[in-house]
Each structure stands twice: as C-alpha cells, then as structure tokens.
Amino acid sequence: MNLMARRIVGDRRFERLIIALIVLNGVLVGLETSATVVAHAGRMIEWVHHLILAAFVAEVGLKLAAVAPAWRRYFGDGWN
16 A cells, blocks of 8 residues: 555656646635625535545545655655
C-alpha cells in the first residue's frame, strides 16, 4: 500500500487534479455569493462541494499512507 500510495501522490497528474479541484471549489464558493445562482443550482453546488471534500479526504489518506509511518513528514510539508 505504501509504495502504491507513493506512486499515486508522486504523479504529476494527481497534483494537477488536486489543484483543479481547489480552483473549482473556489469558483463554486464564489458562485454561492449570488442568490440567483444558489436559487437555480444550489443543490448541485452542494453535491459538488461534497464530492470535492471526499476527494480531499482521500488525498489526505493517500498522502499519509505514502509517508507512513513517518507522518511528521506529511504535517511538516506546508503544501499539505
């Protein structure tokens, strides 16, 4: 598991995916400032927020698995 997690989190595509999710989440937060958008797409935005949150939780799990048992490496990295 440790080696597989390292391969995943070390892949440039994984990093780009996480960055894309961060940007998408920021856009959604911005959209939520519009009452009109929330009235029309509020439920969908909420679902996408939940999916992004699940992806972020999975990212944390993968990154912790990649550095296990030296978890301090995860918490010592400012990017995390």
